[in-house]
Amino acid sequence: MPEPEGKIQRLLAVIPYVLKNQGVSLDELCEVFGVSRAQIISDLDLIFMCGQPDYTPADLIEVDVDGDRVYIRMADYFARPLRFTSAELSGLYLACEAVRKLSGQPASSALTSAMDKIAGVLEEGSVPQDLIRDSVEFHPPTPWLEIVGDLSRACEQRRVVEMEYYSYGRDEITRRQVHPLSLEFGMGNWYLRAWDGRSREIRVFRVDRIKDMKITSEGFEPPPEEEAEETSRGAYGAAAGGDIEVRLRFSSALARWAEEQPIFSRIEMVRGRLVCTVYTDNLSWLERELLKYGTGVEILSPPELKERLRTRLQGLLSIYE
Amino acid sequence: MNKAERLIDLIAMLLEAQRPVTLERIRHSIPGYGQATMPSFKRMFERDKSELREMGIPILVEPVDAFGEEMGYRIPKEEYYLPEIAFTQEEKVALLLVNRLSSEEFMPLSREAAAALHKLSPDLGDGSRQVQTRSRYLRFAPPRESAEGLTVLWEAAAGRRTVSFVYHSLGKGKGKGKARQREIDPYGLYFERGAWYVVGYCHLRKEIRSFRISRFESAVEPVHSGEEGPDFDRPPDFKLEDYSRVLPWEFEEGAQYEARVLFSPRIAWQVEKDLGDAYRFEPSEDGGGILQVTVRNEDAFLRWVLSFAEDAEVLSPPQLRDSVKERLSLMLGKLGGGGDA
Numbered sequence: 114m115p116e117p118e119g120k121i122q123r124l125l126a127v128i129p130y131v132l133k134n135q136g137v138s139l140d141e142l143c144e145v146f147g148v149s150r151a152q153i154i155s156d157l158d159l160i161f162m163c164g165q166p167d168y169t170p171a172d173l174i175e176v177d178v179d180g181d182r183v184y185i186r187m188a189d190y191f192a193r194p195l196r197f198t199s200a201e202l203s204g205l206y207l208a209c210e211a212v213r214k215l216s217g218q219p220a221s222s223a224l225t226s227a228m229d230k231i232a233g234v235l236e237e238g239s240v241p242q243d244l245i246r247d248s249v250e251f252h253p254p255t256p257w258l259e260i261v262g263d264l265s266r267a268c269e270q271r272r273v274v275e276m277e278y279y280s281y282g283r284d285e286i287t288r289r290q291v292h293p294l295s296l297e298f299g300m301g302n303w304y305l306r307a308w309d310g311r312s313r314e315i316r317v318f319r320v321d322r323i324k325d326m327k328i329t330s331e332g333f334e335p336p337p338e339e340e341a342e343e344t345s346r347g348a349y350g351a352a353a354g355g356d357i358e359v360r361l362r363f364s365s366a367l368a369r370w371a372e373e374q375p376i377f378s379r380i381e382m383v384r385g386r387l388v389c390t391v392y393t394d395n396l397s398w399l400e401r402e403l404l405k406y407g408t409g410v411e412i413l414s415p416p417e418l419k420e421r422l423r424t425r426l427q428g429l430l431s432i433y434e
Numbered sequence: 435m436n437k438a439e440r441l442i443d444l445i446a447m448l449l450e451a452q453r454p455v456t457l458e459r460i461r462h463s464i465p466g467y468g469q470a471t472m473p474s475f476k477r478m479f480e481r482d483k484s485e486l487r488e489m490g491i492p493i494l495v496e497p498v499d500a501f502g503e504e505m506g507y508r509i510p511k512e513e514y515y516l517p518e519i520a521f522t523q524e525e526k527v528a529l530l531l532v533n534r535l536s537s538e539e540f541m542p543l544s545r546e547a548a549a550a551l552h553k554l555s556p557d558l559g560d561g562s563r564q565v566q567t568r569s570r571y572l573r574f575a576p577p578r579e580s581a582e583g584l585t586v587l588w589e590a591a592a593g594r595r596t597v598s599f600v601y602h603s604l605g606k607g608k609g610k611g612k613a614r615q616r617e618i619d620p621y622g623l624y625f626e627r628g629a630w631y632v633v634g635y636c637h638l639r640k641e642i643r644s645f646r647i648s649r650f651e652s653a654v655e656p657v658h659s660g661e662e663g664p665d666f667d668r669p670p671d672f673k674l675e676d677y678s679r680v681l682p683w684e685f686e687e688g689a690q691y692e693a694r695v696l697f698s699p700r701i702a703w704q705v706e707k708d709l710g711d712a713y714r715f716e717p718s719e720d721g722g723g724i725l726q727v728t729v730r731n732e733d734a735f736l737r738w739v740l741s742f743a744e745d746a747e748v749l750s751p752p753q754l755r756d757s758v759k760e761r762l763s764l765m766l767g768k769l770g771g772g773g774d775a
Contacts, residue, residue, distance in 0.1 A: 204550060
């Protein structure tokens with residue numbers, strides 16, 4: 114089986130892109146085609162050697178890299194990219210379907226019309242829409258998609274958002290004013306990255322824990338670029354890090370399941386048993402995690418967590434007496 | 435001469451040709467072929483031609499003239515060129531978002547999707563700065579679980595091919611909690627709470643089952659790779675959503691029964707929204723809510739209920755209340771009396 118996208122396929126896409134956008138920067142080409150600068154330069158060098166017989170200077174494709182700007186001429190026969198293979202078309206529709214289902218408006222309806230347009234220009238029957246709808250399902254956090262749409266508008270328009278938020282870590286509902294910066298889909302949930310007026314720092318909020326929200330008419334200035342950068346992976350969930358080290362030992366029956374839980378920063382085997390470590394700044398949420406794990410887990414440290422779990426268990430038992 | 439160069443020259447020549455080009459002319463025109471002897475040129479050309487066809491390049495073989503004695507090759511422009519598509523600004527933003535998703539390789543055929551989006555790039559590229567700024571607000575994080583095998587599984591589901599893999603199932607029942615070779619007829623895939631699953635007929639269990647991709651312990655292999663498909667028919671009444679909208683406590687494990695759980699006002703809104711319309715949820719007097727569900731897997735259900743601590747109370751049936759009590763007492767006993775457990 115050929116590489117999904119080898120050098121030839123990329124070259125046949127790079128040429129029409131430059132022809133359409135003469136003077137495009139090398140950086141933009143790297144970004145659009147997802148390759149390194151060295152790779153793009155070697156691609157352009159190769160294009161420069163190609164052309165029509167008899168390959169005199171007048172027959173060759175003209176490639177001009179002026180500083181950072183790229184120009185291509187004498188390649189009109191490559192003005193359009195090659196059509197999709199059927200695997201590419203399936204892949205494209207699968208990815209479109211995923212984004213359509215997993216993100217809110219306006220992306221969802223824009224994609225529906227984009228997919229229709231693509232199907233419209235290709236021959237009938239070549240687009241595997243039915244096959245894809247029939248064979249793949251995406252479970253979006255549906256009731257929250259409306260909020261995702263609202264929040265993405267608030268990000269774009271830089272408007273302050275007022276919200277009621279349930280903090281799982283602290284087990285409390287608070288009202289906050291936030292400056293929404295970006296939304297990220299990870300681990301099956303949408304997360305809002307925002308500057309938080311309560312803590313006066315950038316925080317990550319899980320969208321399904323927003324009880325209520327309102328976009329205010331107040332605008333805000335975004336923080337400097339570097340601060341608004343990518344969410345770090347550890348920022349998800351309650352385990353945002355902290356000074357308290359918690360070590361848990363799991364029974365072999367629970368070990369595999371424990372490994373799938375996204376909260377641990379270290380997982381190791383100690384004398385044949387699975388020991389997981391999590392760093393946190395408060396224990397409240399861990400008590401509830403432990404209730405979920407049942408008798409298959411043992412608290413190695415800290416002792417305070419044992420005490421708190423004991424009190425919690427006694428309180429819970431009294432509900433059922 | 436570089437092979438990529440030779441192939442680009444060949445495509446360029448056949449695309450521009452007014453009439454089919456003979457083998458002889460190809461050999462004399464393209465520098466990469468000229469040095470080869472006739473037999474080795476022919477082998478080279480055959481390989482190049484099939485490579486280009488695999489990329490989807492339509493190479494036709496036609497008579498060179500009306501006499502039809504000599505054959506030649508050409509690439510018809512109308513079959514090669516992807517027609518231009520005029521996307522709106524909103525559609526461009528949305529497609530760039532799709533581009534972000536496919537670059538994370540968390541989908542079946544995501545590399546093919548990325549290649550397709552590269553082909554669309556001339557239609558998305560103008561005003562890229564503005565477009566890219568706008569799509570920056572939405573991102574897809576790298577997947578937590580491996581998406582390996584997804585492409586093979588999807589293609590097997592689409593082509594109705596039986597596959598096998600080593601699967602590590604969780605749970606306590608007979609044969610659970612260890613890795614075994616499975617053979618399944620894949621009916622479809624679903625993505626739920628950050629994880630991918632495949633649903634299919636399991637030849638070992640003789641029923642339709644779900645498998646979490648991250649619990650695969652081997653590559654996915656076709657079972658009848660040498661033969662023509664399809665290997666099976668999907669039952670006409672099969673609906674993927676019947677299997678994919680299943681919560682942990684609904685995977686059959688034991689007897690099933692109805693349970694009622696009271697949620698506090700603090701958490702009820704979230705549970706109700708999260709479970710969606712398929713579940714009966716009635717408001718309680720204090721502003722919370724009462725959930726009524728069918729439980730098939732008590733262990734999974736108890737884990738879920740207990741994760742809400744005091745914010746959830748099992749109301750009925752009485753034996754489920756007893757199970758909660760028993761579990762809590764066991765946990766308390768295991769904690770010991772203040773010293774080391």
